Amino acid sequence: MTAIITEIPAELHMTRGQKITNLVGVTLPFVGFVASIFLFWGSYVTWRDLIIFAVGYALTTLGISIGFHRLFTHRSYETYRAIRYGLAVLGSMAVQGPVIRWVSDHRKHHNFADREGDPHSPHAGFAPGLRGKLAGLWHAHVGWLFRNVGRAEWTKYAKDLLADRGMVFISRWFPAWVAASLVLPFVAGWIWGGTLDAGLQAMFWGGLIRIFLLHHITWSVNSVCHFVGSRRFQVKDESRNVWWLSWISFGESWHHNHHAFPSSAFHGLKPWELDIGGLVIRLLRRLGLVWKVNTPSVDMQRRRQLAG
Numbered sequence: 001m002t003a004i005i006t007e008i009p010a011e012l013h014m015t016r017g018q019k020i021t022n023l024v025g026v027t028l029p030f031v032g033f034v035a036s037i038f039l040f041w042g043s044y045v046t047w048r049d050l051i052i053f054a055v056g057y058a059l060t061t062l063g064i065s066i067g068f069h070r071l072f073t074h075r076s077y078e079t080y081r082a083i084r085y086g087l088a089v090l091g092s093m094a095v096q097g098p099v100i101r102w103v104s105d106h107r108k109h110h111n112f113a114d115r116e117g118d119p120h121s122p123h124a125g126f127a128p129g130l131r132g133k134l135a136g137l138w139h140a141h142v143g144w145l146f147r148n149v150g151r152a153e154w155t156k157y158a159k160d161l162l163a164d165r166g167m168v169f170i171s172r173w174f175p176a177w178v179a180a181s182l183v184l185p186f187v188a189g190w191i192w193g194g195t196l197d198a199g200l201q202a203m204f205w206g207g208l209i210r211i212f213l214l215h216h217i218t219w220s221v222n223s224v225c226h227f228v229g230s231r232r233f234q235v236k237d238e239s240r241n242v243w244w245l246s247w248i249s250f251g252e253s254w255h256h257n258h259h260a261f262p263s264s265a266f267h268g269l270k271p272w273e274l275d276i277g278g279l280v281i282r283l284l285r286r287l288g289l290v291w292k293v294n295t296p297s298v299d300m301q302r303r304r305q306l307a308g
């Protein structure tokens, strides 16, 4: 067992160069995305494409954040069956694998967090030094998808979901949700723009580019948020809070808070920690659509606070 970490070990302080490399790797796809908008404005990208993109991004990110992650993996609140299944389908349309596989891998991540057995730790099994750190980051970001994805035993990690026939059905029909994730923006663009070209262009932005961007944001939670950022609670892992990813990850990058209180429906725990997923859960609670929303009390948070 690793001892509880109460302060950041010296070897984990990153050099300026490492921090820059890290930031560039994650922000480059996003910068490329913004640059493409400017370059192709009016010809290969229009308001129509951007609106279809934004709606698709918001829905599938919520599917991952408040569906796959906060509801199915951590059971941080309860809701109606129709909403559960709706979120499972939306999350599947983010093209990050079938829901039961996603949940199993992520539960295993929490079980072993940054120790041997964690499917995507940037630390476990990597040598100290720059080379080891870069290899670890690469592994946590995308490398694990070629080595460890889907290795967590479903019968051990997702018994509850396997017992739900609807969930098994949604998980099994993953390829259909992937197809829908591309066909729906195409249809929206086609109807709105009136031409086949408009449909194809909407499929490119609202389908492919949206999937690509959300992939990198989700993977950044696995890589960056276990590598660089702030921490304030006693945890046994290397999780970090990364403020600059919070808006686009819908609050998922308050990942250190999340590792400290995994069953909390809210990842932003301070008023200034922007947590769009948490805000949506709050709204759904007000509408009476979700209940038993798990929140760590101020007292619980204080007790876990790092000294100094």
Ligand SMILES: [Zn+2]
Pocket (backbone or CB within 6 Å): 109, 221, 222, 226, 239, 255, 259
């Ligand atoms: Zn984590």
Ligand SMILES: [Zn+2]
Pocket (backbone or CB within 6 Å): 069, 073, 074, 106, 110, 258, 262
């Ligand atoms: Zn989690």
